[in-house]
Amino acid sequence: MIEIKNITKSFDGRVVLNDISAVFETGKTNLIIGRSGSGKTVLLKNIIGLLQPDSGEIWYDNRNILSMSKDELNGLRREMGMLFQGSALFDSMTVMENVMFPLDMFSHESTQLRRKRAKFCLDRVNLLDARHLYPSEISGGMMKRAAIARAIALNPKYLFCDEPNSGLDPKTSLLIDDLIHGITKEYNMTTIINTHDMNSVMNIGDNILFIKEGIKEWQGTKKQVIQSNNSSLNDFIFASDLLKKASELNEERNQQEQEG
Ligand SMILES: Nc1ncnc2c1ncn2[C@@H]1O[C@H](COP(=O)(O)OP(=O)(O)OP(=O)(O)O)[C@@H](O)[C@H]1O
Ligand SMILES: [Mg+2]
Numbered sequence: 001m002i003e004i005k006n007i008t009k010s011f012d013g014r015v016v017l018n019d020i021s022a023v024f025e026t027g028k029t030n031l032i033i034g035r036s037g038s039g040k041t042v043l044l045k046n047i048i049g050l051l052q053p054d055s056g057e058i059w060y061d062n063r064n065i066l067s068m069s070k071d072e073l074n075g076l077r078r079e080m081g082m083l084f085q086g087s088a089l090f091d092s093m094t095v096m097e098n099v100m101f102p103l104d105m106f107s108h109e110s111t112q113l114r115r116k117r118a119k120f121c122l123d124r125v126n127l128l129d130a131r132h133l134y135p136s137e138i139s140g141g142m143m144k145r146a147a148i149a150r151a152i153a154l155n156p157k158y159l160f161c162d163e164p165n166s167g168l169d170p171k172t173s174l175l176i177d178d179l180i181h182g183i184t185k186e187y188n189m190t191t192i193i194n195t196h197d198m199n200s201v202m203n204i205g206d207n208i209l210f211i212k213e214g215i216k217e218w219q220g221t222k223k224q225v226i227q228s229n230n231s232s233l234n235d236f237i238f239a240s241d242l243l244k245k246a247s248e249l250n251e252e253r254n255q256q257e258q259e260g
Contacts, residue, residue, distance in 0.1 A: 001026050002158065002190055007046055007056035009039075016042050017053070018214045026061075027188045028206035029181050031195055035236065039214040040194040041085075041162055047192065048080060048160055049073060060158065078106055081151035081189075083161040088147065089135040095146045096122065096131035102153045121149040125179060141172035145179065152183060159184065159191040165200060169251075173197065177204045198240040201225060210236065 002024040009017040016039050024030035032040045045051040047058055049065055058065045060076060068076065089098050099121055103114040122128045125145040135143055144164060151159060161180060165173035181204040184191040195201070201208060205222035210233050218230045228234065 001059075001061055002047065002192070003057075003059040004047065005057040005059070007043070007053045007058070009042060009046060009051065009053045016214050017046070020056075020211065020214075020216045022209050022216065022219060023207075024190055024192050024209075025207055026190045027185060028191065029184050029204045030190070030192045030207045030209070031201060031205050032192065032209050032211065033195055033201060033236070034211040034217075035196065035239075038211050040196075040211065043211070044160060044162055044192065044194055048082065049077075078154060079157045081154070081156035081159045083144075083147050083151050083159070083164055085163045085166055089143055089150075091135050094132050094134055095127060095138065095142075095149075098135075098146055099131075099150045099153050102150060106154060118149075118153060121153050122146075124152070124183070125149045140167055141175065144168065144172075144176050148176075148179060148183070152187070155187070157189060159189045161191070161193040163194055163196075165195065165197050170199060170248075173199060174203065180204070196240065198237060198244065212236075 003022070005021050007017050007020045008015065020043065032043060034040055042051065046053045052066070063076070065073065065076065090101065093101065096118060099118040100114060103109070103117060107114055107117070109117070119128060119131070122131055125148050127142060127145050127149060130138055130142060135146070138146070159180070164176055164180060168176060177200050180191065180193065183189065193200070193204075202222050202225070205225065208220055208222065208225060209216065210218040210230075212232050218228060218233045220228065225233070225237070
């Protein structure tokens with residue numbers, strides 16, 4: 001479980017996160033949703049220790065990240081898996097080498113065991129056959145899956161994903177969502193995902209935190225989203241639906257153009 005208490009963060013006097021408190025539960029996909037610029041990435045960066053909040057507390061299963069020594073923080077980092085906007089694979093390495101990278105850096109196991117672990121992770125994301133290919137030789141969805149394999153290589157307790165579906169078509173997005181959700185349950189991880197994809201919200205929103213202009217507006221489950229009478233949340237959903245319809249129309253039109 002990760003708990004944040006009264007997190008506030010400003011840049012040059014402008015408040016970007018304003019007194020946000022929330023609990024992110026273990027074994028669940030916890031979603032942070034909100035419009036572009038609402039503060040999702042800044043919040044995630046605060047949670048993983050890449051940014052320091054101006055005030056507030058961040059607890060990882062009863063360990064306060066803000067009062068940790070450098071060594072303790074490095075120890076905690078090894079319990080974290082991360083998936084950032086874009087897949088951020090190393091272009092000069094094969095898929096297998098990408099997954100081996102964190103193992104070579106941090107694992108004390110033998111080479112044989114490290115390779116076994118990398119293959120296990122690649123198999124879990126259904127990418128074992130593509131292990132000898134380079135990122136430039138695989139699709140966007142495959143890159144995401146390779147990045148997931150790399151993120152789980154060290155068997156993290158905590159998994160963080162910033163817009164894991166950006167740039168993917170709706171069907172591939174669904175696959176990636178299901179994969180992250182499945183892995184979270186299987187390994188009982190505490191997973192936090194930034195998204196503004198309403199499909200993801202309805203598909204894997206075990207616990208949803210909605211922020212608007214740096215303020216926590218609403219928290220609940222995907223079932224509660226539909227019943228909510230929070231007008232900001234409803235506006236957000238409505239706008240996302242419109243965007244989705246527009247992009248579906250575009251896709252249809254493109255297909256028609258290609259066909260005829
Ligand atoms: N390092 C920084 N210095 C100054 N301002 C920043 C910095 N990082 C983020 N911001 C500002 O904080 C606000 C929130 O940005 P953030 O990236 O968290 O939004 P977001 O919700 O992740 O948006 P998106 O959905 O587009 O990714 C924005 O107004 C942004 O300009
Ligand atoms: Mg962002």
